[in-house]
Amino acid sequence: MTDADRKPDLRDHVEPVESRKPTLEHIDDDPVYSYKDQRKIIRRVDIRLILMLGFMHCVCLIDRGNLGSAAVAGMKKELDLIGNRYNKIAVSFFPPYICLQVFGPILVRKIGPVNYLSGVCFIWGAVMLSGGFVKEWPQLVGIRIIIGALEAGFFPACVYLISTWYTRYDIQRRYAIFYLLGCVASAFTGILSYGITFMNGLQGLSAWRWIFIIQGLITCAIATVGWFILVDFPDRMESSKRKFMSNDEYEFILRRIEKDRGDVLLEPFNARKYFAAGLDINIWAFGFIYFSCTTTAYAVTYFLPSIYEKGMGFSEGTSLCLFAPPYAAAGVLMVVTSWIGDKYHIRGPILIFNALVTITGLPLLGFTSGVAPRMVGAFLTTMGCNANIPAAMAYQANNIRGQWKRAFASAVFVGLGASGGMTGSLIFRTQDAPGYHPGILTCVGLSVLIIIMVMLLSVRFYILNKRVDRGELVIGNLPGFKYTY
DSSP states (O other): OOTTTSOOOGGGGSOOGGGOOOOHHHHTOOSSSOHHHHHHHHHHHIIIIIIHHHHHHHHHHHHHHHHHHHIIIIIHHHTTOOTTHHHHHHHTTHHHHHHTGGGHHHHHHHHOHHHHHHHHHHHHHHHHHHGGGOSSHHHHHHHHHHHHHHHTTHHHHHHHHHHHHSOTTTHHHHHHHHHHHHHHHHHHHHHHHHHHGGGTTGGGOOHHHHHHHHHHHHHHHHHHHHHHHOOOOGGGSTTOTTOOSOHHHHHHHHHHHHHHHSOOSOOOOOHHHHHHGGGOHHHHHHHHHHHHHHHHHHHHHHHHHHIIIIISOOOHHHHHHTTHHHHHHHHHHHHHHHHHHHHTTOOHHHHHHHHHHHHHHHHHHHHOOSHHHHHHHHHHHHHHHHHHHHHHHHHHHHTOOSHHHHHHHHHHHHHHHHHHHHHHHHHSOGGGTTTOHHHHHHHHHHHHHHHHHHHHHHHHHHHHHHHHHTTSOOGGGOTTOOOOO
């Protein structure tokens, strides 16, 4: 085969490794497409990947977090959820969810994003639907365990899939949009649930049962749409039957990723190397930052309606409807801070700012007596903790090289985040109402921990980057690669 017959390789237009500089100006200097054309190609990826995954994550969070709405809508009374029975139902989701996280990135690679992500989404929607027909509260525990097992690999697989399509300084905005759609779900779960309460008694079923049935049906519908729209990994799209761009456009995506971090080509799976990534202290630090973020975020999702009802004296319907406005405000803060983080190539300061917003809101929510200051606290707490979710995801994604290491990091990261969910479902106990002071103080402490860990990592990254500048260190086997802090 002559050089003229040889198929162009994605490395043909990539500068030698030693000359790479991880800046957007360098990455955007493509030999084939203008900057305007590049943006058009990436927007097409955004529509097929980010929006579809966002909608699927949306129903994922609805199914995971509708327990609070169902509790307010009569589930506690009908299933006799006295003592800590409600907490047991809430926490039962998390053990299988945490234990099975690590398999998500492997399965999505082996089975493919389309079949794996849309398949598990459809199945857990069907299981959620069955929750509307339980007779005793232990049956609901079983359903939550099954949903936890099915959802376990979904989020790390999504985080991993998104990270393979975008460069480091394009990614926080994408994570923000992906997670923002989930926030929209959380915001309007209360309103949707309130509307469903008017079905109380229809076909002999209580309102809370219809919440599970209707939301399970919505999940199955979204999963079906996802099967037709989702895309494969970028390195497999040229041979995929689901191509939505030309081969030249796929080559551009691959060139762009290769310029940014040099890991577009997937190494054969090696279990020893995959789990050896667990020796990287950075991966665990990112995970514990995410754990601290999700503990507060889950606690708000599960208990804010109850705080409104028991702590502020609102009615059932008002409590469900008031669930939405803080999440809408959180979406605004999320988008603004993500845009700033990507534009100015910063990650740590965004995490610290959002943690400070959370720390400001929590005492207002738990230690003031008036409705107005507690409502302000609910807004600030919801805004800060949820805006930090995509910030933590981008912080982790920016500082990991190698696809299988990235896959392992995603699993550990989301697994520890799920541990935060289990913690968040337990720290707000029924006997602590209406102030929930132990839970509030726990969330304050974890927000302070975020600030401390980010500051320590920033010092570490600064020192290591200086060693890279002096030629004393190569990070991730890629000369010129530096940490983002």
